[in-house]
Amino acid sequence: MAAIAAERYTGASIKRSEDPRILTGAGRYVDDIKLPGMLHAAFVRSPLAHARVLSIDVSAARALPGVVAALTGAELEEITVPGPDALMALLGVEGPTPEFTLLATDKVRFAGDPVAIVIAESRYVAEDGCELVEVEYDDLPPVTNASFALDPSSPPLFANLGDNIARPHSRSEFGDVSATFANADRVIDFRVGVHRHQNVPMEGRACIASYDADLGAMTVYASTQSVHVTKLAVAMRLGMEQDKVRVVSGDVGGSFGLKIGASREELAVAAASRAVGRPVKWVEDRGENLTASGQAREESFDVRAAVSNDGDLLGLDVKMVIDTGAYPGLGVTVPAEVEEMLPGPYKLAALGFESTAVITNKASYVAYRGPWASETFLRERILDLIAKDLGLDPIEIRLRNVAPRTDPPAVMITGRSLAGVTTKESLERLAQLVDLPAFRRRQAEARAQGRYLGIGVAAFIEAAPGPRPPEGRSGPLSTESMRLRLEEDGIVALFTGQMPHGQSHQTTLAQIAADEFGVPFEQVRVVVGDTDVVPFGLTGGSRAATMAGGVALHGARQLKAKVLDFASHLMEASARDLQITDGRIWVRGDPASAIAVGEVARRAASGQFGSGVDANLEVEAAFDGGEGGWSGGSHCAIVEVDVETGIVTVQRYVVAADCGALINPAIVEGQIRGGVAQGIGAVLLERSAYDEDGNCQSATFMDYLVPTACDIPRIEIAHLETVPLDADVNFRGVGEGGMLVAPPTVVNAIEDALSPFGVRIYEQHLPPARILELIAAADPGQSVAGD
Amino acid sequence: MADITLRVNGAACTGSPEARKTLADFLRDDLSLTGTHLGCEHGACGACTVIVDGRAVRSCLMLAVQAAGSEVTTIEGLAPDGGLGTLQQAMWDSHSFQCGFCTPGMVMQAVAFLSDHPDADEQQIREALSGNICRCTGYQSIIDGVLLAAERSVNSDPAAPPGASPDPAAPRGASPDPAAPRGASPDPAAPRGASPDPAAPPNRER
């Protein structure tokens, strides 16, 4: 299927080149870096959700021995350049722009909002200094839920906006919505909510900013998903020329969407370094990470579904409200993504979609692994609710509604082509792996003994990167660049803007390049994390497998052609007659002619060839995703619910996945399992909680619970044969899929377990207490038809 | 501040930490052993786990001064120079980790557990590691690494050098034979990662 030359590595679970350092404690994360003269920062943060700042006095902090500086929000305004968020500017996000200062000056807008920065000889002393800063606040009524934010009488968080609407209501229609609803056998309506939860990487946000006054240059050691976007953010905010800013990143301890660009704190650290003339390190602690780094997913949906008596989902009309928290982030872009993806791989004929984004006194809405995930949750819950009403099983209802793979391909009502989608195959595979009738028997036996088992199924597709649209791809991430060079030591070096934070690109991209170019895996080096050295790029959106994998493949091919062209002069043979295997170039049929590629590179660098010979063994490659394609699959969970304590156990979890061609199966599966684990966590354990005054109630790991080794079962994964759309590049992204589909899979299973009680579930967070509430409130008359 | 002496990874060390400085910060800052990570600083995530006097402890919940006179082993001290111990090798072979931030704590906890419970089964291993949070992997690959290490330790020749993988046929990185089968699953059609016993009990007992 794939056209890679040697295929020794691609497709195999090659051991990671990252692991020797990871396993021996030799990884280099930001907090591991010590620079001469380095200082440490800590932030004074608002204890109140909404308040005017009447005064701030940092004098006692400044006087504390060991404190080198303390800067208020006002002082930072004087040494920085106000402007839009760099990432939002890069992505061209338009709309109402709230005005606010880097650190709070006149107002605080969430509990944890940074008010001042203290710089000291150690983090210990910096925190001591923070305790000495005196801030006088005047409480304002907190806006802690969307309905109050929508109320015009709620106190506006931003003076220049006048209200708490981040994006005003807008509506789109696709297909004939009114006719579809008018002609439907049934219309059902209900409200579905997704709760606030968050990324929680094991390494929080962290950076060291080091300003060199002599050179007027800033170096930032960052924990980031893109060194170039961080550089852009720092340059913009500090009013520096971009070529005076360098961002370097080593090992990154996870991110899941959190660490893109630079946060307000990181920018304050950079400004502080310039102000004090010494490197300044800031490593957020877990309390800061949980309260101030950002949160996600708090969305509600009023849904009307047009349904046939046979179980066809004909149309949806959805009103979405998204709570984007206090300071603008990518939250405002989520509704458009939800709208586009809501039909999924199904034959939905009509969609009405409207949304409003509101501002509240909570942490800002940031990107979190599959930011648009609510579309899968909503749709897969709706299908199950329809199935229950009609007595259909969960696989049946989905097979009924799935769009068949046709030629030309079906198109989602919102415009995307469904070329190559294998949802039907994944559902059928799932049915083979999970014997549904046998489960139903086991379930009935268990019920007779007072035990409640349930099974849930959900399907999804993800545009990773999605099929090539007729008009081509657009936006700053639509092309992936890579520089490839054959070094004199025989190493094939790949310079990529990808910034792995667990995705193992230093292994996967090397596998592809090694196969394509013809060197052993160990002879490829993937260089990441230095804006002076790598092209623009960003790791996120499940795009690396296709985009970076593709540019590695094509780039290695181009480099090989260039090297063979040069070698033809060296070896006095036509390039056509040369091949590269195991790091040696030789004339076909004449093994004795072999020369190591390193030797070839040294000869090229020697300058002995005239200008008529291109001896620069380097290429700059670009790749636009090729024909692309969908990732997707169907998941199944079997759960047991203890109806006396509300404790849910996930007994079995099965995945039928189409991730395109696999570069490295073990790495692909690790990504799937990690995403599923976060999805299970969202349903059973994780909630970013606020009380009605806007106090964060999940500020430690005792209250924000993430899954442990006892909470996640073995996740069985079957890989489907994909439908290749491209001649060469059919790797599809897999980073976000597990997180998109695991929540509805598990919720569907819980509802199935509780169906004898007549429970219907319209929410995603189901801790033990909620399970008991649902049972107590349910109407057993609503039991599954035929139960 | 008091002067303290302790042994870290077999070497005598001294320092004068403030009383309030945690053992974790002392290891990282004063001894530049940055392998031990800080994930929460309130004892809930296990990233800071080291071995003190033979027991796995959370170094963020010990003061440095409390380690005076103790034997401390960190991730850096687990294997002979530049090598990998049995568990580390098994975890490499099992693709146990992704971002690596939880890794040192997870490895130290697993090492301590395996040395006391070499015959542990999967459920026992999960419970033993349930205090170490990983956000990337969903744990299965980590458990597989621990199980593989336990199996290898049982099968190993006690006279073999400690850092060596005892099984010369253990999966390696690149296959030297271009025709070698791809992927690690012996049966391409079987779902990967299935529990060996379909009737196996759920992962959590209450």
Next chain:
Amino acid sequence: MKLPPVDYEAPETVSEAVELLAEHQDEASVLAGGQSLIPLLALRLAHPAVLIDINGIAELSGVSKTDGWVAIGAMTREYVAEESETIADDVPLLAAALPLIGHEAIRSRGTVGGSLAHADPAAELPAVARALDAEFVVRGPSGERVIPAAEWFEGFLTTSRRPDELLTEVRFPAVGPGTGTSFQEVARRHGDFAIVGLAASLTLSDGAIGDARLAFAGVSDVPVRARDAEDLLVGEAPSPQLFDQAAQRATDDIDPPADVHGSSEYRRKAAAALVRRGLRAAADNAGERQ
């Protein structure tokens, strides 16, 4: 999340420790295992002037049995108590609770005395101590006192230990014949604090319950003995209906706290479930101990 400045003392004897406590009173915190105290300091929820580290006081560790009581030195590490055959044989309820305390690494440092002096009402050991009427031995400047468990737990993280006293030992009565015990808890994850927990003990003779103990964790600001339910059980033969009634009675009067992990009503329902399960398990165990 760094600890605030604090002075530090490391006495080598109980007398030295008591002298220091007498000197510093409320300004001092005793540092035993540190698994509860150090997080409090890291979160800057506590700012003691001085830490009195008692880890170096050798006489405070050890498990021994005398005259029907098992004496556990306050500094006995939880993992040592977990491995103790004496505790396994003679205080099975404690042995059942110990493995549920956090994780192994916590138990490597945490101490029996420390957990009981910290007195978190959601912790396992306070409920066990309350169920078994354990005795707390404290030493102060004027000598030693023995405080029964019923008087030890005064409020949230508050005990009747005076600021100038050190908890030196906790004594548990050795289990008698015909007694079965069970420790149950509902926790969000393995190793977490109990949302609710139950320490249960039943003594059977001639098929009837002679003695019943039920103590809850997590339903109040202190561990709670369900005395009414205990009274209901005494003299009766074990049966599911009886245990149901006991569950009802035990949870009728409690008014558990509400937090992110559960509402008051949830804790009440979960507590009732634990009573049913705990009594069933204790009755089964009692049969084995005839």
